[in-house]
Amino acid sequence: MMLRFFTTAEIAIWLLFNMYLSIQRFADFGFYNTFVRVISYGYGGSSRISFIDHGKQNDDPDRTEGPNWKTIGRVIGTMNRVYVYMTLALIVALALMSLSLKKPISDIENQQPIWISWGIIAFTSLINFYGRIYTNYLLGLNKVAIVRRLEGIFSILAILSNILVLYTTRSFLLVIISQQVWVLIRVIRNRYLAVWAEGGVYKELTRNPYEKAIFNQVWGPAWKSGISSLSSTGITYATGIVYSQLSSSMMLAKYLLALKFLEVIKNVSMAPLYSKIPLLSRLISQNKITDWKRISKRGILLSNYILLAGILFLYLFGNELIVLISDNIGFPNKDLWLLLGIGLFFQRYGALHTQLYQTTNKVNSHINDVISGTIYLGISILMLGSLDVYAFAYGWIAGYAGFYVWYALYYSYKIIREPFFSFEWKTTLLPIVAFILVLVLDMLWVNYSN
Numbered sequence: 001m002m003l004r005f006f007t008t009a010e011i012a013i014w015l016l017f018n019m020y021l022s023i024q025r026f027a028d029f030g031f032y033n034t035f036v037r038v039i040s041y042g043y044g045g046s047s048r049i050s051f052i053d054h055g056k057q058n059d060d061p062d063r064t065e066g067p068n069w070k071t072i073g074r075v076i077g078t079m080n081r082v083y084v085y086m087t088l089a090l091i092v093a094l095a096l097m098s099l100s101l102k103k104p105i106s107d108i109e110n111q112q113p114i115w116i117s118w119g120i121i122a123f124t125s126l127i128n129f130y131g132r133i134y135t136n137y138l139l140g141l142n143k144v145a146i147v148r149r150l151e152g153i154f155s156i157l158a159i160l161s162n163i164l165v166l167y168t169t170r171s172f173l174l175v176i177i178s179q180q181v182w183v184l185i186r187v188i189r190n191r192y193l194a195v196w197a198e199g200g201v202y203k204e205l206t207r208n209p210y211e212k213a214i215f216n217q218v219w220g221p222a223w224k225s226g227i228s229s230l231s232s233t234g235i236t237y238a239t240g241i242v243y244s245q246l247s248s249s250m251m252l253a254k255y256l257l258a259l260k261f262l263e264v265i266k267n268v269s270m271a272p273l274y275s276k277i278p279l280l281s282r283l284i285s286q287n288k289i290t291d292w293k294r295i296s297k298r299g300i301l302l303s304n305y306i307l308l309a310g311i312l313f314l315y316l317f318g319n320e321l322i323v324l325i326s327d328n329i330g331f332p333n334k335d336l337w338l339l340l341g342i343g344l345f346f347q348r349y350g351a352l353h354t355q356l357y358q359t360t361n362k363v364n365s366h367i368n369d370v371i372s373g374t375i376y377l378g379i380s381i382l383m384l385g386s387l388d389v390y391a392f393a394y395g396w397i398a399g400y401a402g403f404y405v406w407y408a409l410y411y412s413y414k415i416i417r418e419p420f421f422s423f424e425w426k427t428t429l430l431p432i433v434a435f436i437l438v439l440v441l442d443m444l445w446v447n448y449s450n
Contacts (some may be wrong), residue, residue, distance in 0.1 A: 004325050005170050009107040009249040011329055013114055014172070015256035016244060017121060020097050023237050027093060030225025030363075032132060034218050035079050037281045037361055039140025042071035044282035047198030049075065049361070050216050067200060072140075078215050080133055087130045094122045097205035104244050104252065117176040117356030124180040131187035134194040137205075142278045143197060149270070149279065150189060154156060158182035187262055220363070227366035228354075230405075231373035232256055232347065239392045247389075250329070255389050258332040261318075262344050265310035272306070273299030273352055281359045282416075292359075293416065297427050300352050304431040305430055307348055312438055336390060349428060350405040353412035364411060372404035 006014065024222075025164050026032075038049040047062035049071065064089040098118065105114050138147050163169070213388065239261055244252050250356055276299050281291040314321070315338055318331040331337070354365045376399030383391035409420075 002023065003390045005166060006172060007108075008253055008329055009104070010114075010172055012253040012256060013101075013104055013108065015253060015260055016101070016240070017118065017176075019237050019240050019256060019259060021121065021125070023097075023234070024090070024129060024228035026089055026233060027129065028083070028132065030222040030227075030229060031079070031082060031086070031218070032136060033225050033277075034222040034361075034363075035075065035136040036139045036278060037221075038075050038218060038409075039072055039137060040142065040278035040281040041285050041361070042068045042075060043278075044068075044285050045143050046285050049069050049214070052053055063117075067141075068199070069205070071388065073208040074203040074211055075218075076133075076137065076202075076205040076212050078218065079136060080206060081210040082215065083130050083133050087126055090126060090129055094125065098122075100241055104249070107249050113171070113173040117173050120176055120180050124183045128183050131190060134187070134190040137194050137202065138197060139278055141197060142282070143193070144275045144278065147190070147193070147444070148275065150193075151186070153309075154182065154186060154189065158258075160306055193368045205211060221358070221361055222365040224366035225330070225358075228363075228369035230443070231366070231369035233349075235373045236396070238377075243389065243392075254332045255392075257329065257339060258340055261314055262311075262340060265307060265314075266344060266348060268306035269303045269310065269348065272302035275299075277355060278361065280356070281361070284359050293418070296356055296416075297423065301431070303348070303352060304428055305338055305434075307345060308431050308435040310434060311338075312346070315341065315439075323324070325375075336393060339390065339393035339397065342398060346397065346400035348404055350400060350408035353405075353408040357408070357412045357415055360415065365408075368404055368407040371407075372399040372402075375399035375403060383398040385404050397424065 041049050045066060045068050046171075047064075047068055047070070048352055057228055105111055108114055135147070161182070162175055162178045167311040185279050196202075236259065240252075247255070257303060258322050273296070276295050280292055280295060283289075283295070314331075318337060319334070322329065322331040331338075350368070354368070358365065376395045378395070379398045380391045380395030383394060387394065412421070413423075422430075
């Protein structure tokens, strides 16, 4: 709807705001995934939160039959303190983001509402960021279904209210206010769920103090995950920031729109496997490898089908879809979209296997992401002058198809311990074959029509 009612420059700013909000999702430097994982270990009865070797699971004399609330409480007490400090650090990051907005906002005639909108986003971002402590706790207790179900309901309500505000006011500022009100409501909702989950034990758990010993065990996998995020998704978003300083509003809007669509497809495709990560972490801590592999296979298969279907749908119908909703901006060229989609596929394929390996709480993805990200960034910079925005797509493919995937597979198969084609045929290769087949049929149809 924003694409229909606002100017190209305003659309570019809106997409840039959304990209900054996406960047904040990994601003906790890997602590999100790590805390969810170690809480899930405690919920499975484990007293250990360090590296899990599924071949040696009997070395835990303090394991409990049910949830180990003592372990969970120690983690909660430490997590709450960590998020206070990270929220303070986010203030500095938001100030730096504000500097990068000066050039694109300068293209808008009435700038004051835009800057006020950014101020509101920055304020609610701080509250939302600290509110992750409630989400981490709930997901660690494997309350994934109720959290996601309520998120779906609240998202629909938010969309409806945003559309109502947009149609009745046509105000950029009021739409942003409407969006951010729902962000605050989401934090309040998750706090309520956390307080009442498992008989209300959360209040007691929060009384635990910060423990340096717990932090030291969490810090290792967390900083590695943080480096991974900054070197992978962070670089993709950084290309948008760089391009915002070099391109026109129209070209920037098209590129950011492509990244936004890819982000939506990525987030939807992550759900089948990522929603099972707390369960997979618990299963591997209990040495239930057969169940672990069965659930992993299904999650990867569904993730790959959703990802490739989303890329394919917009490749075939993206331009027609945008024409229906906006006269101010067009869909990116089909060849650019396809190249960006291929880059995303290789990144997500490797990331799925990385997540499988990290259910052991042993994190080495920082090495993979730094090397792949360096290739991605280096090729993008070298080719930017001659290929413009296409340089980002070629850099993405080179970094992730050339190195990232193979590194991730090497380590995940240490846990899978199954022949490659036996595991990958139904989970990955079959979706790829279906994707290529549809592309070939589309090419034949286009040639026949002409």
